[in-house]
Amino acid sequence: MARPRKYNxxxxxxxxxxxxxxMHKKQTSKTVRNRCQIILDLDDAHGxxxxxxxxxxxxxxxxxxxxxxxxxxxxxxxxGIITLNRNINSDNARRKLDGRAEARIIxxxxxxxxxxxxxxxxxxxxxxAKVVLDVSVSKDTIGRAKKNRLRPHMNNYWCIPSKxxxxxxxxxxxxxxxxxxxxxxxYPVVCMDEKPYQLLDDVREPLSARPxxxxxxxxxxxxxxxCSIFAFVExxxxxxxxxxxxxxxxxxxxxxxxxLSDVMFPDAKKIILVMDNLNTHKAASLYKAFPPAEVxxxxxxxxxxxxxxxxxxxxxxxxxxxxxxxxxLSRRIASIEKLKCELSAREAERNCNTAKIQWHFQTGDARExxxxxxxx
Numbered sequence: 001m002a003r004p005r006k007y008n009x010x011x012x013x014x015x016x017x018x019x020x021x022x023m024h025k026k027q028t029s030k031t032v033r034n035r036c037q038i039i040l041d042l043d044d045a046h047g048x049x050x051x052x053x054x055x056x057x058x059x060x061x062x063x064x065x066x067x068x069x070x071x072x073x074x075x076x077x078x079x080g081i082i083t084l085n086r087n088i089n090s091d092n093a094r095r096k097l098d099g100r101a102e103a104r105i106i107x108x109x110x111x112x113x114x115x116x117x118x119x120x121x122x123x124x125x126x127x128x129a130k131v132v133l134d135v136s137v138s139k140d141t142i143g144r145a146k147k148n149r150l151r152p153h154m155n156n157y158w159c160i161p162s163k164x165x166x167x168x169x170x171x172x173x174x175x176x177x178x179x180x181x182x183x184x185x186x187y188p189v190v191c192m193d194e195k196p197y198q199l200l201d202d203v204r205e206p207l208s209a210r211p212x213x214x215x216x217x218x219x220x221x222x223x224x225x226x227c228s229i230f231a232f233v234e235x236x237x238x239x240x241x242x243x244x245x246x247x248x249x250x251x252x253x254x255x256x257x258x259x260l261s262d263v264m265f266p267d268a269k270k271i272i273l274v275m276d277n278l279n280t281h282k283a284a285s286l287y288k289a290f291p292p293a294e295v296x297x298x299x300x301x302x303x304x305x306x307x308x309x310x311x312x313x314x315x316x317x318x319x320x321x322x323x324x325x326x327x328x329l330s331r332r333i334a335s336i337e338k339l340k341c342e343l344s345a346r347e348a349e350r351n352c353n354t355a356k357i358q359w360h361f362q363t364g365d366a367r368e369x370x371x372x373x374x375x376x
Contacts, residue, residue, distance in 0.1 A: 007070045007071065007073075007074040008044065009039060009042045009043050009044065009070065009073065009074070010043065010044055010045040011039070011040075011043045011045055011046060012045075015078060016040065016043070016046060018078060019036040019039060019040055019078065020036075020040075022036055022078075022082060023036045023037065029084065031084060032081065032082050032084065034059050034061060034065070034069075035069045035072075035073075035081040035082070036081065036082070037055075037058075037059055038055050038059060038061075038065075038066055038069045038070070039069065039070075039073050039078075039081065041054070041055040041058065041059075042055060042070065052066045052067070052070075069081060101133055101137070104129075104132060104133065105125060105129060105133075105137075105142055108120075108125060108128050108129070108132065109125060109152045114128075119152055119153055119155070120152035120153075121152070121153065122139035122140075122142055122143050123139050125139070125142050125152075126138060126139040126142060129142065167308065167309070168308040168309065168310065168311065169308075170308075171306060171307060171308030171309075171311065172308050172311055172314065172366060173363050173366070174305055175274060175305055175307060175308075175311070175314050176314075176361070176362055176363045176366060177363065178272060178274060178305050179235075179316075179359045179362075180362060180363070181272070183236035183237065185237070185268070186267070186268055186269045186270075187268065187269060187270050187271075187272060188234050188236075188237055188239075188265055188268055188271055188272065189234065189235065189236060189272045189274065190232055190233070190234050190260065190264075190265075190271060190272065190273050190274070191232070191233050191234075191235065191273075191274045191275065191315060191316040191317035191320075192230070192231070192232050192256075192260075192273060192274070192275040192317050193230075193231055193275065193276065193315055193317035193318045193320075193321055194228050194229060194230045194231065194248055194253075195228070195229050195231075195321050195325075196226055196227070196228055196229075196248070197226065197227055197228070197229050197244075197329065197333075197339065198223065198225075198226050199223070199224035199225050199226065199227065199333060199334060199335060199336065199339070200221045200222065200223060200224065200332040200333065200334065201221065201222040201223075201224050201332060201334035201335075202217070202218060202221060202222075202332055202334075203218060203220045203221060203222055204218040204220070206218070217332075221332060222334075224334055224335065227244055227245065227246055227247075227336055227339065228244070228245045228246075228247060228248035228252065229242060229243070229244055229321070229339075229343070230242070230243045230244075230245065230252070230253075230256045231317050231320055231321050231324070232256075232260055232264065232317065233316060233317050233320045233357065235316050235356060235357035235358075235359060236356060236357075237354075237356070238350075238351070238353075238354035238355050238356040239264070239351060239354075240320070240347055240350040240351055240355065241259075241260075241264055241347060242324070242343045242344075242346070242347045243256060243259070243343075244336055244339055244340050244343065246336065248280070249280065250280040250282075250284070250285035250288050250289070251285070251288055251289045253280045253281060253285050254285045254286045254288065254289035254290065255289060257273075257286065257298060257302075258286075258289075258290065258298060260273070261298050261301050261302070268301070269301075270301065270302075270303050271301055271302050271303065272303045272305065273302050273303065273304050273305070274305045274306075274307070274315070274316075274317075275304070275305075275306065275307065275315070275317070276306065276307040276311075276312065276315060276318075277306045277307060277309065281306075283295070283299055286298060286299065316357050316359065319357070320357070324343075324346065327346075328342060328343070328346050329342075
């Protein structure tokens with residue numbers, strides 16, 4: 001029996017870089033990636049050289065694959081190993097989904113899911129395709145057919161009404177007009193919002209990070225109740241205030257409004273307040289906390305503008321709360337005292353930096369981009 005021809009592989013530095021670059025590309029197939037690794041394993045010009053048997057074991061391929069790859073490289077070079085020449089009559093090369101079958105798969109993916117499933121997956125579509133199509137289609141084929149067309153695993157939540165919502169338009173344009181006002185220290189524009197926060201404590205102490213090892217936090221935790229975070233932000237003045245209450249009641253809101261009026265802006269002639277239309281965000285809430293004369297004094301200093309329903313994206317205070325959540329609150333905080341300490345430090349930092357908000361979305365932009373709201 002004739003012994004197989006032996007090929008010696010000696011790569012240049014440029015060829016090594018080219019092979020590694022091909023291997024690291026996301027679109028490179030597993031076959032091509034294995035071929036590149038085999039050639040690198042057998043290269044006798046750079047470092048340790050593996051035998052054919054060692055390379056086959058490392059790459060989980062048979063000896064025939066090793067020999068064929070080496071022969072292919074010796075005869076055609078790198079271009080030969082990265083080119084896949086498939087038989088046009090093979091099952092892999094034959095198109096399994098024609099236009100009609102692909103349209104049927106898309107129709108299934110856009111239909112309601114079967115009972116017991118919250119969303120379509122590739123495997124679920126594969127099972128359903130066996131029922132409605134004449135041929136068996138793999139989940140990989142379905143994935144390629146629906147690539148960049150359907151994403152059944154994703155769900156988008158909308159916050160803009162569909163069409164012809166006059167109430168939304170009226171409130172939106174009123175708020176946008178307020179945002180276009182120039183900065184005036186005696187007439188500050190202030191946005192206000194609140195959010196619930198759950199207090200969580202570690203059951204076991206986390207393991208600190210160190211070189212080569214990330215911070216490790218145990219998945220088990222202890223619930224210590226909830227609280228409410230109130231936030232005020234003056235976008236043009238760069239002034240911020242954050243407070244914590246055990247609850248979010250009408251009285252809690254009234255206390256914060258009095259703080260806004262008497263502590264944050266005691267010398268302002270009129271405070272222009274922008275907030276959502278929560279049931280506690282009413283003048284009536286002030287009467288539950290303070291005497292009528294005090295309430296009238298506070299109300300006369302306020303000019304209130306309400307956000308439209310489904311218009312949370314217009315509230316700069318809510319945007320500030322989202323940033324705060326990512327930068328400060330995305331961890332476990334066990335007590336209200338600790339939470340107040342952390343938020344106080346963040347408030348001091350934001351006020352020291354005079355962190356302002358530049359709002360660019362104006363009424364003209366709304367009329368152009370949200371044209372369906374204005375059409376009859």
